[in-house]
Amino acid sequence: MKKLLFLIFVLQLNLNAFSQSPQKIIDSLKIQLLNNPDEVKKAKIYGDLTWYYCTVSTDSALVYGKKAMSMAKKMNDSVFLAQTLNDYATVYYLKGDLNQSENLLRKSLKIRNKLQDSSGIAAVNSKLGNIFYRKTLLDSSMIYFLKSLKFYESSGNEVVANSLKSNIANIYMALKNYTKSQQYLNDNIAFFKKNNQFEYLSNSYVSMASLYLFKTDTANAITYLHKGIKEAEKADAFPTLGSAYNNLGTIYNDKKEYKLAREYIQKSIEIREKTNLGTELASSKLSLAGVYNNLGEFSKAKSILLESLKIFKDEAMVEKSLQVYLQLIPVYASESKPDSVAYYTNLYVKNQDLVLQEKALKLSSELETKYQTEKKEKEILLQQTEISQKESDLNRKNYQIISLIILAIVLSLFGYLLYNQQKLKHKQLKKENELKEALAKIETQNKLQEQRLHISRDLHDNIGAQLTFIISSVDNLKYGFKLSDNLNEKLKSISDFASSTIYELRDTIWAMNKNEITFEDLQSRISNFIEKANKSAHAIVFSFNVDEDMGKHKMFTSVQGMNIYRIIQEAINNSIKYAKATKIDVDFTFENAIYIMTISDNGTGFNYKEVELGNGLNNMKKRAHELDAEFEIKSEINKGTTVRVFKSI
Amino acid sequence: MDLNLLFSFILFTLIGVLIVFSFRVVVVTQWNTKVFKESYLRLQNQLSFEQLKQEQVIQKNAYLENYNKSLLNQLFEITKELLITKKIIFEEHYN
Numbered sequence: 001m002k003k004l005l006f007l008i009f010v011l012q013l014n015l016n017a018f019s020q021s022p023q024k025i026i027d028s029l030k031i032q033l034l035n036n037p038d039e040v041k042k043a044k045i046y047g048d049l050t051w052y053y054c055t056v057s058t059d060s061a062l063v064y065g066k067k068a069m070s071m072a073k074k075m076n077d078s079v080f081l082a083q084t085l086n087d088y089a090t091v092y093y094l095k096g097d098l099n100q101s102e103n104l105l106r107k108s109l110k111i112r113n114k115l116q117d118s119s120g121i122a123a124v125n126s127k128l129g130n131i132f133y134r135k136t137l138l139d140s141s142m143i144y145f146l147k148s149l150k151f152y153e154s155s156g157n158e159v160v161a162n163s164l165k166s167n168i169a170n171i172y173m174a175l176k177n178y179t180k181s182q183q184y185l186n187d188n189i190a191f192f193k194k195n196n197q198f199e200y201l202s203n204s205y206v207s208m209a210s211l212y213l214f215k216t217d218t219a220n221a222i223t224y225l226h227k228g229i230k231e232a233e234k235a236d237a238f239p240t241l242g243s244a245y246n247n248l249g250t251i252y253n254d255k256k257e258y259k260l261a262r263e264y265i266q267k268s269i270e271i272r273e274k275t276n277l278g279t280e281l282a283s284s285k286l287s288l289a290g291v292y293n294n295l296g297e298f299s300k301a302k303s304i305l306l307e308s309l310k311i312f313k314d315e316a317m318v319e320k321s322l323q324v325y326l327q328l329i330p331v332y333a334s335e336s337k338p339d340s341v342a343y344y345t346n347l348y349v350k351n352q353d354l355v356l357q358e359k360a361l362k363l364s365s366e367l368e369t370k371y372q373t374e375k376k377e378k379e380i381l382l383q384q385t386e387i388s389q390k391e392s393d394l395n396r397k398n399y400q401i402i403s404l405i406i407l408a409i410v411l412s413l414f415g416y417l418l419y420n421q422q423k424l425k426h427k428q429l430k431k432e433n434e435l436k437e438a439l440a441k442i443e444t445q446n447k448l449q450e451q452r453l454h455i456s457r458d459l460h461d462n463i464g465a466q467l468t469f470i471i472s473s474v475d476n477l478k479y480g481f482k483l484s485d486n487l488n489e490k491l492k493s494i495s496d497f498a499s500s501t502i503y504e505l506r507d508t509i510w511a512m513n514k515n516e517i518t519f520e521d522l523q524s525r526i527s528n529f530i531e532k533a534n535k536s537a538h539a540i541v542f543s544f545n546v547d548e549d550m551g552k553h554k555m556f557t558s559v560q561g562m563n564i565y566r567i568i569q570e571a572i573n574n575s576i577k578y579a580k581a582t583k584i585d586v587d588f589t590f591e592n593a594i595y596i597m598t599i600s601d602n603g604t605g606f607n608y609k610e611v612e613l614g615n616g617l618n619n620m621k622k623r624a625h626e627l628d629a630e631f632e633i634k635s636e637i638n639k640g641t642t643v644r645v646f647k648s649i
Numbered sequence: 650m651d652l653n654l655l656f657s658f659i660l661f662t663l664i665g666v667l668i669v670f671s672f673r674v675v676v677v678t679q680w681n682t683k684v685f686k687e688s689y690l691r692l693q694n695q696l697s698f699e700q701l702k703q704e705q706v707i708q709k710n711a712y713l714e715n716y717n718k719s720l721l722n723q724l725f726e727i728t729k730e731l732l733i734t735k736k737i738i739f740e741e742h743y744n
Contacts, residue, residue, distance in 0.1 A: 410667040417671050421681070428682070432689060432692065435692045439699060449706035449710055484741065490730070490737070494734065498727055558709060562712065
């Protein structure tokens with residue numbers, strides 16, 4: 001039964017290889033090699049040849065695998081090296097050297113772990129599962145299959161996932177958990193049927209047949225083998241077909257239906273001859289020899305057995321060789337050759353002992369390996385714990401160093417900010433003090449100036465009072481005593497002059513008591529003056545006009561206001577005194593952003609070029625200058641005089 | 650207590666406190682700058698006002714200087730006229 005399982009298992013591993021006509025691919029790859037491709041392409045061709053030769057000639061596969069591996073190392077291409085190791089491991093697996101295959105797969109796994117190649121890791125895990133199965137380390141095999149299954153299920157590759165489930169079903173079968181195995185296989189059959197995966201379906205049917213054989217239900221086993229054959233034929237899955245026919249033949253042989261058994265085994269041989277797998281062909285031939293022996297056709301059996309023995313010896317398949325020895329005993333017995341019978345009997349017994357010893361050794365070695373592995377795993381675990389502890393310490397230290405750097409940065413920032421704050425504060429204080437000093441200086445100066453102003457005011461008050469006294473005394477003198485007309489005239493003139501001085505003084509006091517004079521104030525003052533002038537000169541018609549565009553809220557400084565007032569006063573006095581005018585106009589206008597003040601009369605006028613300017617006119621000009629304004633005087637004889645003061649904004 | 654934990658705790662507390670202080674310094678600096686700007690503007694306005702006032706007072710004093718001269722001349726003139734009148738009165742009285 002185990003033989004049967006082995007055959008099924010080989011099939012699962014080589015499915016893809018057989019479905020691609022390997023010989024044709026090999027031929028085309030060899031043609032490509034003749035065209036002298038570059039190193040990278042050459043390495044890839046060697047890799048492909050290794051894989052495709054697996055099913056044709058394992059020796060050739062090993063030669064190309066070696067070449068591919070050496071080129072992969074030379075190119076330092078980790079991905080390619082991992083793939084080559086994987087292919088090389090498959091060749092050793094097929095050759096039956098499971099330890100070498102396992103070593104190579106572990107190397108490949110290490111590289112793929114470094115590369116974090118999940119799909120590659122899953123493929124290696126699957127192959128390791130196969131190796132452990134072959135080694136009958138079923139628990140390890142299950143672990144690797146489950147790891148691989150996890151990846152394929154998460155990546156959504158349901159076909160490969162289900163093929164892995166078939167292998168898991170085989171493990172359950174070997175563990176005699178037939179219910180679980182059947183459950184897996186039923187699921188597989190349903191999935192492959194649904195997805196028309198005939199090759200996988202045929203494998204599952206053959207596995208199911210094996211399960212029934214385990215359960216000694218040959219009827220069902222035969223049914224499933226037939227189903228497997230039907231599906232394998234659809235997919236040209238020759239390895240499965242070969243196995244199925246061989247198994248069918250073996251069952252019929254056990255059932256002593258030798259003709260049917262021979263027929264199926266011969267079909268198996270025909271198919272296996274196509275696939276070039278020598279050992280499997282030899283197995284089928286061994287089965288055929290068994291049938292011939294049962295049919296009593298010993299001569300036919302003998303030639304087949306000797307031929308198979310050579311192959312089994314070449315491939316160092318001791319168990320198969322033992323079966324051959326066992327089959328050769330009745331053959332030589334039929335030929336009445338007791339020596340040969342004794343020889344093969346001895347050989348069988350001796351080799352069986354050897355096999356048993358080998359098995360025991362293998363088992364003890366496996367147990368030792370397992371013990372050592374566990375020990376090493378424990379050590380690794382301990383080392384890993386230490387490493388993780390050290391890593392954690394290192395991380396904490398790094399963390400603290402980074403924190404210290406951050407602290408230093410924050411401290412520097414804080415220092416800089418503090419320094420900056422103090423610097424700014426100092427600068428601000430300095431500026432503020434400078435301003436305060438300037439302010440104090442100017443305030444002191446202002447106080448001094450105001451004191452001078454105050455003294456002037458006091459002086460004016462005194463003078464005003466004295467002038468009033470003089471006027472009053474003069475008036476008393478005039479009316480208290482009988483004086484000559486001449487004296488009266490003189491006194492009147494003194495009184496008038498004193499009065500005009502007082503008015504002038506009052507005007508000045510009015511202006512000096514104000515910081516600013518509004519245009520309205522000035523306008524009212526000028527009106528008062530004109531009114532007074534009109535009283536002293538009834539014959540003259542005065543007019544005072546202010547343009548509406550003049551800003552009524554325009555402000556003048558007291559000196560400016562005084563200067564304007566004085567200019568008007570001087571001009572009007574001149575007109576009254578010298579021009580014999582009958583009309584005097586005072587106008588304030590605002591045109592084209594220019595303030596214009598005009599005082600005009602219709603008096604006698606004068607020739608401006610011939611007349612030398614007196615104090616009055618010069619004063620007016622000077623005052624206009626102080627106002628930053630232009631002064632203009634126009635006069636023609638008998639056409640009056642016009643005085644204009646204008647200032648642009 | 651784990652020394653590493655204590656160290657980390659102190660370190661983070663220091664960083665936290667320093668960050669808070671730094672933030673406070675920034676806020677205080679900004680506040681000071683704002684107060685200074687306001688105060689500086691007020692002082693500048695005051696200075697401008699005082700300068701204007703000074704200009705006006707100087708103008709007034711300059712004006713008054715001239716005016717006072719003219720006023721004294723006028724007073725002198727009045728005094729002179731009064732003295733002449735007094736002389737005429739005396740002359741008329743004693744002649």
